[in-house]
Amino acid sequence: MAIKKEKVSKELILEAARNVFIEKGFDGARMQQIADRAGANKALLHYYFSTKESLFEDVFKEAFSTFAPHFHDELLKVKSFKSFLVFFLDIYIKLLLNHPYLPLFILSELQRNPDKLAQIVKGIVDFELIQQMIKKEMDDGNVVKMDVRELIVNILSLCIFPFAGRPMMQRVLWKNDEVGYVNFLNQRAESIYKFLESTLFINN
Amino acid sequence: MAIKKEKVSKELILEAARNVFIEKGFDGARMQQIADRAGANKALLHYYFSTKESLFEDVFKEAFSTFAPHFHDELLKVKSFKSFLVFFLDIYIKLLLNHPYLPLFILSELQRNPDKLAQIVKGIVDFELIQQMIKKEMDDGNVVKMDVRELIVNILSLCIFPFAGRPMMQRVLWKNDEVGYVNFLNQRAESIYKFLESTLFINN
DNA sequence: GTCTATAAAAGGATAGAC
DNA sequence: GTCTATCCTTTTATAGAC
Known part of the structure; x- marks a missing residue:
């Protein structure tokens, strides 16, 4: 060349x-x-x-930086957790749709070599501000009181797992219907919001 | 020897x-x-x-068989989805606590070699019965109506991700407090149930 | 059934020409 | 800056003695 x-x-x-x-x-x-x-x-x-x-x-440094949720000023300036959530889900699911292999890559490599890669990771993610923001919303009575970290894990689970677990989920639940699964992923931001917003059980 | x-x-x-x-x-x-x-x-x-x-x-065959949710007769004989959920979460989180590396292993390997391993996987998991059961509960008005597969993915996300994503979550959210994270995992079955049972937002 | 020794191949890395 | 040729180590796999 x-x-x-x-x-x-x-x-x-x-x-x-x-x-x-x-x-x-x-x-x-x-x-x-x-x-x-x-x-x-x-x-x-x-x-x-x-x-x-x-x-x-x-490669890893760059990939992790892409994958880690970033909370820019615009994201933190929203007036409620509810609008933050809508905003965040939209951005983050779009990101995952564009980089579907990132989650499994990051998680596997962090597992393979935690000590070394943890060094690299240091400072890239910061959940402090967002934790404070959520806590305030709980204190103000706008969000159900619970462990804030747990809530964050739950939201990230719902975002990330459908991508990381795709090889399995698509096969066993979608009977390997690729188009169907892509549709599912495309609607994911909205679905998660609806799921979180609603109560699971109707009676009791 | x-x-x-x-x-x-x-x-x-x-x-x-x-x-x-x-x-x-x-x-x-x-x-x-x-x-x-x-x-x-x-x-x-x-x-x-x-x-x-x-x-x-x-090894993979055996591991997958362990990791895949199994719905034995006892599990399917429960009288409501609610009691099924309690039962399932208890069993499955205990399983993951005993085999914390399984999720990432299975997901990574399925990704690495989907075609070959998909053959092996075939027939091990069957979500048919459980899907029917949930559907009936929705029709009966006991559970919020939604896509059943989506509901299953959501539940599995909340179970599996905290284990598969541990290297990352423990670091960035628990500041590498290992004991704290283990506690979190130990209470996971109960936490998930509570989370699903409650509404996230209080107002509106 | 279990071992030692070794083949055969792959893969990361370097020397040196251009 | 880019290539060819080659070194050296690792790793899977096999042959053959016991």
């Missing part, structure tokens, strides 16, 4: 590494495959990123 | 394989490590299970 500019190669490799690592995980990824997909040579990967480990870390 | 009986070795190897595969995944697992942990020789693994792939399949 003699046509390519200098800086472009590095980006092509990173792009290829992103795809391969996220699809196969660190252990399953092959430098050769990354090179192939980047249209480059294996040696070039080492020229730019020295080791597989180091290339992976770059 | 000349003391061991013939049949015992095979079981020891399988036991070791279970641990290593579930902890590291197929790609990260090493036959050497399995041999070491079984107190046996690498060659012996091949004697009993021929290939790594085939040994893995045995």
Whole structure:
């Protein structure tokens, strides 16, 4: 590929590494495959990123940063938890629809190497402000009182699991109807909101 | 280990394989490590299970069978969805507490090799009866009407994600307080039930 | 049935030409 | 900056003795 500019190669490799690592995980990824997909040579990967480990870390850092819920100012400026929730679900589900393999990748790799990757993760996510905001809403009597962290886990569960668990859920519940499952995912933001808003049981 | 009986070795190897595969995944697992942990020789693994792939399949099949929700007769004989839910949550969360690495293992491996493993999975899980049961409860007006599969996904999300997402959740929400997170998991069955039973929002 | 030794292949990394 | 060729280590798998 003699046509390519200098800086472009590095980006092509990173792009290829992103795809391969996220699809196969660190252990399953092959430098050769990354090179192939980047249209480059294996040696070039080492020229730019020295080791597989180091290339992976770059990918992971970026991926985690994408995956972690971010609470920008606009999101925190909403006037109630209810509107925050609508806003957040919309943004976050859209993100997951665009990066469906991210959840399982992040969770698996964090499991594989918690100590090292925890370092990388440090400082990227901050649930402090959002926890305070929810707590206030509970104190004000706008939201049912419960452990705030638990509530956050519940919301994230409902968002993330349908993506991370897709290989299983689509098969056993949707009988491998791919289109049907995609529809389900597309409506997910709205569904979660409705589910949370309603009571599950009618009597008693 | 000349003391061991013939049949015992095979079981020891399988036991070791279970641990290593579930902890590291197929790609990260090493036959050497399995041999070491079984107190046996690498060659012996091949004697009993021929290939790594085939040994893995045995482990996966068993693991999936454990992980998949089973609806025994007792579970289906309960008189309402409400009591079914209490019963199911109790059983399933206990299972996950005993096998905390199962969810991520199953989900990752299904992702890695969907076609092959889907074959293995076939027939192990059956949500038909439970879907019918829930549907009837909705028709009878005992449960809020909604897509049944969606309801099942929601319940499974709330059960499974806290385990699969532990490396992340424990760090960012519990500030790596291991004891606190274990407490959270121990109360999970009850928490989920309460969460589902209550309405999230008080006003409106 | 269990071991040692070794083959055979894969995969990460480096040297050196251009 | 990019390539070819090659080294070195790891890892699966097998042959063959006991």
